[in-house]
Amino acid sequence: MKKLKAFEKALIVSNYHETLKDLGNKKIVFSPVEPTQSNLPNFSNYDPKAKINILEKTNSISLDPSNGLDFINSYIPNILGYDESYLSIKSLKGTVYFTCHCIVRLLPNDFDPICLCTANYFTRAKDTAKKSKVFHYVDADKNQTIDSLFRAKLFEEKKGLLSDHMTNNSILIIDGPLIGSMLGRKTMNLAKELLEKNIITVFVTKNSDSSLLINRLSTGNYNSDLDWASDNLIAGTRSSYMRYFDKNGHQEEIFCYLKSFNNVSPLRVSFISDLLEDRDLINQIMEMLYYLVLDQGTPKDPQIRLISVAEMFAKDILKVSNPYGKVLQLGLVPTINQSRWGIG
Numbered sequence: 001m002k003k004l005k006a007f008e009k010a011l012i013v014s015n016y017h018e019t020l021k022d023l024g025n026k027k028i029v030f031s032p033v034e035p036t037q038s039n040l041p042n043f044s045n046y047d048p049k050a051k052i053n054i055l056e057k058t059n060s061i062s063l064d065p066s067n068g069l070d071f072i073n074s075y076i077p078n079i080l081g082y083d084e085s086y087l088s089i090k091s092l093k094g095t096v097y098f099t100c101h102c103i104v105r106l107l108p109n110d111f112d113p114i115c116l117c118t119a120n121y122f123t124r125a126k127d128t129a130k131k132s133k134v135f136h137y138v139d140a141d142k143n144q145t146i147d148s149l150f151r152a153k154l155f156e157e158k159k160g161l162l163s164d165h166m167t168n169n170s171i172l173i174i175d176g177p178l179i180g181s182m183l184g185r186k187t188m189n190l191a192k193e194l195l196e197k198n199i200i201t202v203f204v205t206k207n208s209d210s211s212l213l214i215n216r217l218s219t220g221n222y223n224s225d226l227d228w229a230s231d232n233l234i235a236g237t238r239s240s241y242m243r244y245f246d247k248n249g250h251q252e253e254i255f256c257y258l259k260s261f262n263n264v265s266p267l268r269v270s271f272i273s274d275l276l277e278d279r280d281l282i283n284q285i286m287e288m289l290y291y292l293v294l295d296q297g298t299p300k301d302p303q304i305r306l307i308s309v310a311e312m313f314a315k316d317i318l319k320v321s322n323p324y325g326k327v328l329q330l331g332l333v334p335t336i337n338q339s340r341w342g343i344g
Contacts, residue, residue: 019119022132024330030091056240068291078170081306085314094123098323100314178203178270179251205268229257229266261299
Protein backbone atom coordinates (compact mmCIF):
# COMPACT_ATOMS: atom_id res chain seq x y z
CA MET A 1 0.00 0.00 0.00
CA LYS A 2 1.30 3.42 -0.95
CA LYS A 3 2.55 5.41 2.03
CA LEU A 4 0.92 8.78 2.53
CA LYS A 5 2.65 12.03 3.27
CA ALA A 6 1.89 13.83 6.49
CA PHE A 7 -1.03 16.25 6.45
CA GLU A 8 0.07 19.41 4.64
CA LYS A 9 -1.17 21.55 7.53
CA ALA A 10 -1.21 20.60 11.16
CA LEU A 11 -3.52 23.47 12.10
CA ILE A 12 -6.17 25.30 10.10
CA VAL A 13 -7.52 28.54 11.52
CA SER A 14 -10.92 29.40 10.05
CA ASN A 15 -12.94 32.38 11.34
CA TYR A 16 -11.26 32.30 14.75
CA HIS A 17 -9.40 35.63 14.59
CA GLU A 18 -12.17 37.43 12.70
CA THR A 19 -14.76 36.51 15.32
CA LEU A 20 -12.48 37.66 18.15
CA LYS A 21 -11.83 40.93 16.33
CA ASP A 22 -15.52 41.64 15.77
CA LEU A 23 -16.40 40.75 19.37
CA GLY A 24 -13.92 43.41 20.44
CA ASN A 25 -15.00 45.99 17.87
CA LYS A 26 -18.67 45.59 18.75
CA LYS A 27 -17.94 45.66 22.51
CA ILE A 28 -19.80 42.44 23.29
CA VAL A 29 -19.76 42.22 27.10
CA PHE A 30 -19.40 38.74 28.59
CA SER A 31 -20.60 37.47 31.95
CA PRO A 32 -18.11 37.11 34.83
CA VAL A 33 -18.48 33.33 34.82
CA GLU A 34 -15.79 30.79 34.05
CA PRO A 35 -16.06 29.34 30.53
CA THR A 36 -17.22 25.79 29.94
CA GLN A 37 -14.92 23.41 28.08
CA SER A 38 -16.51 20.22 26.85
CA ASN A 39 -16.97 17.62 24.16
CA LEU A 40 -20.34 16.98 22.61
CA PRO A 41 -22.12 14.37 24.73
CA ASN A 42 -21.15 10.89 23.56
CA PHE A 43 -24.73 9.76 23.92
CA SER A 44 -27.40 8.35 21.62
CA ASN A 45 -31.13 8.74 22.08
CA TYR A 46 -33.13 6.38 19.86
CA ASP A 47 -36.75 6.40 18.78
CA PRO A 48 -38.56 3.95 21.08
CA LYS A 49 -40.91 3.10 18.19
CA ALA A 50 -38.07 1.99 15.92
CA LYS A 51 -37.39 -1.67 15.22
CA ILE A 52 -34.35 -3.91 15.43
CA ASN A 53 -33.49 -7.23 13.82
CA ILE A 54 -30.88 -9.56 15.31
CA LEU A 55 -28.66 -10.70 12.42
CA GLU A 56 -26.65 -13.50 14.06
CA LYS A 57 -27.66 -16.47 16.16
CA THR A 58 -24.77 -16.19 18.62
CA ASN A 59 -25.13 -13.61 21.38
CA SER A 60 -21.42 -13.44 22.26
CA ILE A 61 -18.60 -13.61 19.69
CA SER A 62 -14.92 -13.67 20.71
CA LEU A 63 -12.48 -11.09 19.36
CA ASP A 64 -8.76 -11.69 18.84
CA PRO A 65 -6.64 -8.57 19.44
CA SER A 66 -3.66 -10.10 17.59
CA ASN A 67 -5.82 -10.26 14.46
CA GLY A 68 -6.71 -6.63 15.12
CA LEU A 69 -3.03 -5.67 15.23
CA ASP A 70 -2.34 -7.56 12.00
CA PHE A 71 -5.20 -5.70 10.35
CA ILE A 72 -3.85 -2.36 11.58
CA ASN A 73 -0.38 -3.12 10.21
CA SER A 74 -1.88 -3.99 6.84
CA TYR A 75 -3.92 -0.76 6.72
CA ILE A 76 -1.48 1.82 8.14
CA PRO A 77 -1.49 4.77 7.43
CA ASN A 78 -5.13 4.66 6.34
CA ILE A 79 -6.70 4.37 9.79
CA LEU A 80 -7.87 7.63 11.35
CA GLY A 81 -9.84 8.90 14.33
CA TYR A 82 -11.94 12.03 14.83
CA ASP A 83 -13.06 13.99 17.86
CA GLU A 84 -13.70 17.60 18.80
CA SER A 85 -13.71 19.83 21.86
CA TYR A 86 -15.21 23.25 22.42
CA LEU A 87 -15.16 26.16 24.86
CA SER A 88 -18.32 28.22 25.37
CA ILE A 89 -18.48 31.71 26.88
CA LYS A 90 -21.79 33.43 27.56
CA SER A 91 -22.58 37.11 27.20
CA LEU A 92 -25.75 39.11 27.78
CA LYS A 93 -26.32 39.16 24.03
CA GLY A 94 -25.43 35.57 23.19
CA THR A 95 -22.82 32.82 23.40
CA VAL A 96 -19.49 32.36 21.65
CA TYR A 97 -18.12 28.88 20.96
CA PHE A 98 -14.45 28.21 20.29
CA THR A 99 -14.08 24.75 18.75
CA CYS A 100 -11.18 22.53 17.78
CA HIS A 101 -11.91 19.64 15.41
CA CYS A 102 -9.19 17.01 15.10
CA ILE A 103 -8.45 14.13 12.73
CA VAL A 104 -5.58 11.87 13.77
CA ARG A 105 -3.92 9.42 11.38
CA LEU A 106 -2.23 6.36 12.84
CA LEU A 107 1.40 5.98 11.74
CA PRO A 108 3.74 3.06 12.53
CA ASN A 109 5.37 4.89 15.45
CA ASP A 110 3.45 8.13 15.81
CA PHE A 111 0.21 10.03 15.25
CA ASP A 112 -0.33 12.57 12.48
CA PRO A 113 -2.96 15.20 13.43
CA ILE A 114 -4.76 17.90 11.50
CA CYS A 115 -6.90 20.32 13.49
CA LEU A 116 -9.42 23.00 12.59
CA CYS A 117 -10.01 25.90 14.99
CA THR A 118 -13.20 27.94 14.65
CA ALA A 119 -15.10 30.58 16.59
CA ASN A 120 -18.83 31.27 16.26
CA TYR A 121 -21.02 33.78 18.09
CA PHE A 122 -24.75 33.07 18.34
CA THR A 123 -27.34 35.65 19.39
CA ARG A 124 -31.11 36.06 19.46
CA ALA A 125 -30.62 39.82 19.01
CA LYS A 126 -31.05 40.48 15.29
CA ASP A 127 -29.42 43.92 15.44
CA THR A 128 -26.35 42.42 17.10
CA ALA A 129 -26.14 39.62 14.52
CA LYS A 130 -26.18 42.18 11.70
CA LYS A 131 -23.04 43.83 13.05
CA SER A 132 -20.74 41.06 11.77
CA LYS A 133 -20.78 38.50 8.99
CA VAL A 134 -19.36 35.94 11.42
CA PHE A 135 -22.18 36.39 13.97
CA HIS A 136 -25.14 34.01 13.72
CA TYR A 137 -28.75 35.03 14.29
CA VAL A 138 -30.90 32.57 16.25
CA ASP A 139 -34.47 32.88 14.93
CA ALA A 140 -36.97 31.80 17.59
CA ASP A 141 -39.79 31.99 15.03
CA LYS A 142 -38.11 29.06 13.26
CA ASN A 143 -37.81 27.13 16.54
CA GLN A 144 -34.06 27.70 16.52
CA THR A 145 -32.02 27.64 19.71
CA ILE A 146 -28.42 28.59 20.35
CA ASP A 147 -27.63 24.93 21.03
CA SER A 148 -29.30 23.62 17.87
CA LEU A 149 -27.61 26.21 15.65
CA PHE A 150 -24.25 25.53 17.27
CA ARG A 151 -24.61 21.78 16.66
CA ALA A 152 -25.60 22.40 13.05
CA LYS A 153 -22.58 24.67 12.55
CA LEU A 154 -20.34 22.13 14.28
CA PHE A 155 -21.55 19.43 11.89
CA GLU A 156 -20.97 21.71 8.89
CA GLU A 157 -17.37 22.34 10.01
CA LYS A 158 -16.81 18.65 10.73
CA LYS A 159 -18.16 17.64 7.33
CA GLY A 160 -15.92 20.18 5.60
CA LEU A 161 -12.81 18.98 7.42
CA LEU A 162 -13.52 15.32 6.69
CA SER A 163 -14.45 15.95 3.06
CA ASP A 164 -11.33 18.03 2.39
CA HIS A 165 -8.71 16.02 4.28
CA MET A 166 -9.77 12.38 4.44
CA THR A 167 -7.92 10.25 1.90
CA ASN A 168 -9.65 7.60 -0.19
CA ASN A 169 -9.54 3.95 0.88
CA SER A 170 -9.44 4.77 4.59
CA ILE A 171 -11.12 3.75 7.82
CA LEU A 172 -12.38 6.59 10.00
CA ILE A 173 -13.40 6.07 13.64
CA ILE A 174 -15.71 8.83 14.91
CA ASP A 175 -16.52 9.55 18.53
CA GLY A 176 -20.31 9.75 18.80
CA PRO A 177 -23.46 8.17 17.39
CA LEU A 178 -24.31 7.52 13.76
CA ILE A 179 -28.00 8.14 14.40
CA GLY A 180 -29.95 8.85 17.57
CA SER A 181 -29.20 12.58 17.58
CA MET A 182 -30.82 15.67 16.05
CA LEU A 183 -28.34 15.40 13.15
CA GLY A 184 -28.69 11.65 12.63
CA ARG A 185 -29.93 11.82 9.05
CA LYS A 186 -27.19 14.27 8.03
CA THR A 187 -24.57 12.07 9.69
CA MET A 188 -25.89 9.02 7.86
CA ASN A 189 -25.74 10.89 4.54
CA LEU A 190 -22.17 11.99 5.30
CA ALA A 191 -21.15 8.38 5.94
CA LYS A 192 -22.67 7.38 2.60
CA GLU A 193 -20.86 10.22 0.80
CA LEU A 194 -17.54 9.17 2.33
CA LEU A 195 -18.19 5.56 1.32
CA GLU A 196 -18.29 6.71 -2.32
CA LYS A 197 -14.57 7.45 -1.80
CA ASN A 198 -14.15 4.05 -0.15
CA ILE A 199 -13.87 5.72 3.25
CA ILE A 200 -15.43 3.47 5.88
CA THR A 201 -16.83 5.31 8.89
CA VAL A 202 -17.28 3.59 12.23
CA PHE A 203 -19.14 5.35 15.06
CA VAL A 204 -18.40 4.58 18.70
CA THR A 205 -20.76 5.59 21.50
CA LYS A 206 -20.05 5.27 25.21
CA ASN A 207 -23.60 5.86 26.44
CA SER A 208 -27.08 5.04 25.17
CA ASP A 209 -30.52 4.87 26.73
CA SER A 210 -31.81 2.46 24.08
CA SER A 211 -34.14 -0.26 25.33
CA LEU A 212 -35.14 -1.64 21.92
CA LEU A 213 -33.26 -4.89 22.40
CA ILE A 214 -34.58 -5.69 25.86
CA ASN A 215 -38.08 -4.76 24.70
CA ARG A 216 -37.72 -7.20 21.81
CA LEU A 217 -36.44 -9.91 24.12
CA SER A 218 -39.34 -9.22 26.51
CA THR A 219 -37.11 -9.45 29.54
CA GLY A 220 -37.66 -7.54 32.73
CA ASN A 221 -34.14 -8.12 34.03
CA TYR A 222 -32.35 -5.13 32.49
CA ASN A 223 -32.55 -1.36 32.65
CA SER A 224 -31.24 -0.74 29.12
CA ASP A 225 -29.62 -2.44 26.14
CA LEU A 226 -26.21 -1.46 27.54
CA ASP A 227 -27.15 -3.17 30.78
CA TRP A 228 -28.04 -6.31 28.81
CA ALA A 229 -24.74 -6.17 26.90
CA SER A 230 -22.73 -5.73 30.09
CA ASP A 231 -24.39 -8.77 31.66
CA ASN A 232 -24.27 -11.06 28.61
CA LEU A 233 -20.80 -10.25 27.28
CA ILE A 234 -17.42 -11.01 28.80
CA ALA A 235 -14.18 -9.12 28.16
CA GLY A 236 -12.96 -9.56 24.60
CA THR A 237 -16.32 -10.25 22.98
CA ARG A 238 -18.93 -8.49 20.91
CA SER A 239 -22.64 -9.04 20.61
CA SER A 240 -24.32 -10.20 17.43
CA TYR A 241 -24.83 -7.56 14.76
CA MET A 242 -28.24 -5.91 14.87
CA ARG A 243 -30.10 -3.77 12.36
CA TYR A 244 -31.87 -0.65 13.59
CA PHE A 245 -34.41 1.00 11.33
CA ASP A 246 -36.85 3.84 11.77
CA LYS A 247 -39.37 3.87 8.93
CA ASN A 248 -40.65 7.34 9.75
CA GLY A 249 -37.24 8.97 9.92
CA HIS A 250 -35.68 6.82 7.20
CA GLN A 251 -32.72 6.17 9.46
CA GLU A 252 -30.95 2.83 9.54
CA GLU A 253 -27.75 1.40 10.99
CA ILE A 254 -26.00 -1.84 11.84
CA PHE A 255 -24.66 -1.96 15.38
CA CYS A 256 -23.24 -4.23 18.04
CA TYR A 257 -21.81 -3.96 21.54
CA LEU A 258 -18.11 -4.41 22.30
CA LYS A 259 -16.95 -5.30 25.78
CA SER A 260 -13.26 -4.70 26.32
CA PHE A 261 -12.89 -5.24 30.08
CA ASN A 262 -14.96 -6.90 32.76
CA ASN A 263 -16.77 -4.54 35.13
CA VAL A 264 -16.69 -1.83 32.44
CA SER A 265 -19.65 -0.64 30.38
CA PRO A 266 -19.54 -1.87 26.76
CA LEU A 267 -19.14 0.42 23.76
CA ARG A 268 -21.84 0.69 21.11
CA VAL A 269 -20.31 0.40 17.62
CA SER A 270 -22.38 1.51 14.61
CA PHE A 271 -21.97 1.74 10.84
CA ILE A 272 -24.21 2.22 7.82
CA SER A 273 -25.97 -0.88 6.56
CA ASP A 274 -24.17 -0.74 3.18
CA LEU A 275 -21.01 -1.99 4.89
CA LEU A 276 -22.56 -5.28 5.93
CA GLU A 277 -22.10 -6.48 2.35
CA ASP A 278 -18.46 -7.12 3.30
CA ARG A 279 -18.96 -9.03 6.54
CA ASP A 280 -15.33 -10.19 6.69
CA LEU A 281 -14.06 -6.61 6.62
CA ILE A 282 -16.46 -5.55 9.37
CA ASN A 283 -15.35 -8.49 11.51
CA GLN A 284 -11.72 -7.41 11.06
CA ILE A 285 -12.62 -3.84 12.00
CA MET A 286 -14.25 -5.07 15.21
CA GLU A 287 -11.05 -6.90 16.17
CA MET A 288 -9.09 -3.75 15.33
CA LEU A 289 -11.33 -1.71 17.64
CA TYR A 290 -10.82 -4.20 20.44
CA TYR A 291 -7.04 -3.96 20.01
CA LEU A 292 -7.21 -0.14 20.03
CA VAL A 293 -9.12 -0.19 23.33
CA LEU A 294 -6.51 -2.50 24.84
CA ASP A 295 -3.80 -0.22 23.43
CA GLN A 296 -5.33 2.60 25.47
CA GLY A 297 -4.23 0.42 28.33
CA THR A 298 -6.61 0.78 31.23
CA PRO A 299 -10.14 -0.15 32.30
CA LYS A 300 -10.35 3.33 33.83
CA ASP A 301 -10.35 4.83 30.32
CA PRO A 302 -11.84 2.14 28.05
CA GLN A 303 -12.01 4.04 24.80
CA ILE A 304 -10.52 3.73 21.33
CA ARG A 305 -6.89 4.86 21.33
CA LEU A 306 -7.21 7.01 18.20
CA ILE A 307 -10.26 8.80 19.58
CA SER A 308 -8.46 9.41 22.86
CA VAL A 309 -5.49 10.95 21.02
CA ALA A 310 -7.75 13.13 18.84
CA GLU A 311 -9.53 14.35 21.97
CA MET A 312 -6.19 15.12 23.62
CA PHE A 313 -5.00 17.20 20.65
CA ALA A 314 -8.31 19.10 20.47
CA LYS A 315 -8.32 19.94 24.18
CA ASP A 316 -4.64 20.87 24.29
CA ILE A 317 -4.92 23.19 21.29
CA LEU A 318 -7.85 24.97 22.92
CA LYS A 319 -5.87 25.31 26.13
CA VAL A 320 -2.75 26.64 24.40
CA SER A 321 -4.66 29.04 22.14
CA ASN A 322 -6.41 30.35 25.29
CA PRO A 323 -9.43 32.00 23.64
CA TYR A 324 -10.86 33.11 26.97
CA GLY A 325 -7.62 34.87 27.77
CA LYS A 326 -7.91 36.71 24.46
CA VAL A 327 -11.47 37.72 25.29
CA LEU A 328 -10.19 39.08 28.61
CA GLN A 329 -7.44 41.00 26.83
CA LEU A 330 -10.10 42.69 24.73
CA GLY A 331 -11.50 44.07 27.99
CA LEU A 332 -14.85 42.35 27.52
CA VAL A 333 -15.09 40.42 30.80
CA PRO A 334 -15.10 41.78 34.36
CA THR A 335 -12.04 40.70 36.35
CA ILE A 336 -12.33 37.31 38.07
CA ASN A 337 -9.90 34.53 38.89
CA GLN A 338 -8.82 33.12 35.54
CA SER A 339 -5.71 31.25 36.63
CA ARG A 340 -7.19 28.01 35.30
CA TRP A 341 -7.15 29.53 31.82
CA GLY A 342 -3.69 31.01 32.01
CA ILE A 343 -4.72 34.51 33.09
CA GLY A 344 -3.95 36.19 36.37
